[in-house]
Amino acid sequence: MAMSTRCSGEENEAERCRKLVKESNELTAKMLLAHMFGPFKRVGYFLLRRQAKEVPARCDELFETILLEHEQRSASAAANKSTGTTSDAIVWTMAELLNHPTIFKRARQEIRDLIIGSGNNNRLVEETDIPNLHYLQAVVKEALRLHPPVIAAPRVCREACRVGGFDIPKGVAVALNVYSIARDPEVWANPDEFSPERFLQGKVEKGFQANGFAAFGGGRRMCPGSNLAFTVICYAVAAMVQCFDWKVADGEDGVRMEASLGMTMSLAKPLVCIPQLQVCFDQSQMEVSSL
Numbered sequence: 001m002a003m004s005t006r007c008s009g010e011e012n013e014a015e016r017c018r019k020l021v022k023e024s025n026e027l028t029a030k031m032l033l034a035h036m037f038g039p040f041k042r043v044g045y046f047l048l049r050r051q052a053k054e055v056p057a058r059c060d061e062l063f064e065t066i067l068l069e070h071e072q073r074s075a076s077a078a079a080n081k082s083t084g085t086t087s088d089a090i091v092w093t094m095a096e097l098l099n100h101p102t103i104f105k106r107a108r109q110e111i112r113d114l115i116i117g118s119g120n121n122n123r124l125v126e127e128t129d130i131p132n133l134h135y136l137q138a139v140v141k142e143a144l145r146l147h148p149p150v151i152a153a154p155r156v157c158r159e160a161c162r163v164g165g166f167d168i169p170k171g172v173a174v175a176l177n178v179y180s181i182a183r184d185p186e187v188w189a190n191p192d193e194f195s196p197e198r199f200l201q202g203k204v205e206k207g208f209q210a211n212g213f214a215a216f217g218g219g220r221r222m223c224p225g226s227n228l229a230f231t232v233i234c235y236a237v238a239a240m241v242q243c244f245d246w247k248v249a250d251g252e253d254g255v256r257m258e259a260s261l262g263m264t265m266s267l268a269k270p271l272v273c274i275p276q277l278q279v280c281f282d283q284s285q286m287e288v289s290s291l
């Protein structure tokens, strides 16, 4: 989406692109880990040297192809890792919604109420609706809290300091554990539970820098793409909730929420589900009785 391009099924392009993003994330994670081994980091770099040459070269090759296509269409291009994090977040949010049908129905009802209120029962949800879809926003925030695509925010200490009883010397690389902060039982009630309602009450609903919500990092180096990413995730999820019923493709047990770890945290098994189009936007069909 960020590259305004599309991967066709030809020559398995989409798969090649996905594999490259995954490999590149894994390599970045390994390099970061190697960097933290202080004087031994050179050993880590040495072991990773082949991958470190090969993966960027293949990325360059892929980006070159995409940029060339864009030049031909006189369009500008922006290629970065933001696509992976945003698509991961969409997948995690949909996975949680599929595992929580009542929450799915409530999110759909909110969209339908808004659309009926707008006087046009048959229109699709629009990006400008997002600020008024408070429950949907809470759903996305809760999915980002439980499954932050970026699980650690790296920093280097500019001066020696003491944090939580630990002395950290100047120049040491540290990583803020975004994943653990978001599941800290001292901050969150029932931290492992998917409960969007928590973002409808109290101080955590006020913004991304709220205490304990660190999916976009924090402070001056906080993710500058947070508002864009949040809007894109909400819009994509809203459209999928409004337009389709979903069935998990393999099995009745719902989506297995195991994660695979690279530089971003993705669902371990690709989310395969079957959409069933909701064509009836007529008001009489919009009641959701189980709410």
Ligand code: HEM
Residues within 6 Å of the ligand: 082, 083, 085, 086, 089, 148, 149, 150, 152, 153, 154, 178, 214, 215, 216, 217, 218, 219, 220, 221, 222, 223, 224, 225, 226, 228, 229, 230
């Ligand atoms: C769900 C989607 C995304 C998540 C979870 C995410 C998360 C993060 C996190 C945790 C950081 C580190 C912040 C810190 O160190 O405190 C970061 C940095 C960054 N993000 Fe995102 N991001 C997302 C999407 C995007 C998008 C869409 C863009 C650009 C359009 C973007 C651009 C950046 C940039 C440029 C940085 C580096 C900022 C700096 O070092 O000063 N991100 N992101």
